[in-house]
Amino acid sequence: MKTSLFKNKKWFKVLATTLTLTLGTTLLAACGSSKKEPVADKKELKKVSIQIDGAAVPYYAPLYVAKEKGYFKEQGLDVEFYYAAAAEIVKNVAAGNVEFGFPNADSVLIAKTQGIPVKVVHTTYQNGLGAAIFKTSQGIKTPADFKGKKVAVTSLGSPNYIQLQVMLKEAGLTLDDIKVEVIGTGAIVNALVTDQIDVMVFSMLRTIELKNQGVDVSEIRSDDFLPSHGNVLIASDKLTKENPQLIEGFKTALNKGIQYIVDGNAEEAVNLSIEKYAQSFKGKEATITKILNEVFVPYLWQSENTKKNGLGAADLEKWNKSIKILNEYKVIDKTFDAKELIYTAK
Template sequence: MKTKKIGLLLLTLLLILVAGCGSKATENGAGKTSGETSSAVGENEPEKLKDVKVVLDWTPNTNHTGLYVAKEKGYYAEEGLNVEIMQPGAGGSDAMVASGKVPFGVSIQENVTQGRTQGVPLVSIAAVIQHNTSGFAAPVDRNIKKPKDFEGKTYGGWGSPVEQAVISSIMENDKADANKVKFVNMGEADYFTAVKRDIDFAWIFYAWTGIEAELRNEPLDMMYVKDFSDKLDYYTPVIVTNEKQIQEDPELVKAFMRATSKGYEYAIKNPEDAANILLKAVPELDKDLVIASQKWLSPKYQDDAARWGEQKEQVWKGYSDWMYEHKLLDKPLDVDKAFTNDFLP
């Protein structure tokens, strides 16, 4: 499971796309679509479902299971929605949602934060996972047990300033020198290929790559970023929409989130069944990995929150303050406009 593939590097493209499409009506917004019922339809004919798209942040995985469950179990149909789950185009999910090309998508708090400080109208409407399950992973034979052990090692990443900022920050706290770390771009190589080729450690989601390491019997040492600072316990991933969608058709947002919430609640209670639903929709995925990943991740969707999807102001403020302190933002984030819990059931 790759993370932050869009991130800071594609914000320029995102801004251009938003500017170019901002004046256009959204494809699935408040206006009629081909799926809506015409006034000429007879009273005895069943009401047609409204076509709605949701775009993923990356290839399908267990971060997305609740969406597939909501579709398969008929929760979207119960809300009058015919939902298409799609993979992102070249511009990424953030650009597609911010521009109004699709009404809903999967993103991460970092992208929403960075985007909003530059005028991108994304709004987070749910936290998929309550706590950050990402961190730095290394094969145990590299003997990387703490940030100071990064010295003299090679880190494989995607070239984002956030990576260097996080590594420098946690190494500084460990009285270590980040200048002694060699940074290389992994490109499209996966973690297992890269650590055998030319890197010592990388930033991964444990729910996917970590579980895969277990199944491969390739043990790794894992350092979760949230363990080094409360400010790094941010939401990744999140479900997003755009400001125009909220303003023009809040009822659609509510309906989508009612069904989506039911999907994730089902996955929390029935991890193996939910995994099989994901596998049915995406049969090319590795069955053992999906089932093991789902069992590990399902309890973490809601964790200690009062309900699935709940977002806290201190989490948004803490991480945006951290980004601003480390010069990753040009200005502080207006937190109240970046997220909302109003559409959670």
């Protein structure tokens, strides 16, 4: 009996040791796999930079939404925002100092004629922001009614000055038929409100802002006479050739940001943009939300062209018309085919 008991104890000890070792190995393997799995699945994000025209404003909401909602991250991108003047943006993009730029289209067209190697990869704003704005009491219906009026622009070198000339030409008028006033950006709106001028050719965003302040104004949009584009996404010729996947990933995230706002989330996008990036606009959320819904959603980000070809699609015919007119008015010193400027995915 003693021998049998000893043998049984020894057998139980061996069994217990075996079970412990087996269980321990299993647990270690399980723990090891749980530790390694996130590392294997983790996607390393590529840092890229975009330089944006001017300063941080909530009108750049699609970019901010794409960052904060993780749309860039979905494309493997960690995007950093910087700001500069449009002409500097184009040069920095061409030199590879930043991967992307978001300047106004006129600066890109000028750069192209100077041999600066950039491409428009996304025609974000399908139209321009220019408009002739005036008090409704003026009774102005068409540019022909500008005759004899005091019409203000911010400078004789501004895109708005060219837009004014094209409007007048379409009406059979010239600059000699009006009184041109040059008033700085900070004072031009007040000049209209206080009746120092009759018309200002400026940004159509001011139309809604003035109406919200109780000033009864109307507008004639410049794009009805001079087809143009506002801000567009650009990249260097080199980047479009060497890394088209990066271009497409950025565009996909940007489009998702635009679509999020188009789908009825303008208020949330404005609040997010002001809280995270443009704090100086606090208190103006309602006005900016209205501007996004009334100008950006139906007019700037979308068009008949985008309905057919998707957000950011380029209308080559419209681009070519812009090039022709800007050359006619000596803004650019030569013409070229828009196909040379617009990037098309292979």
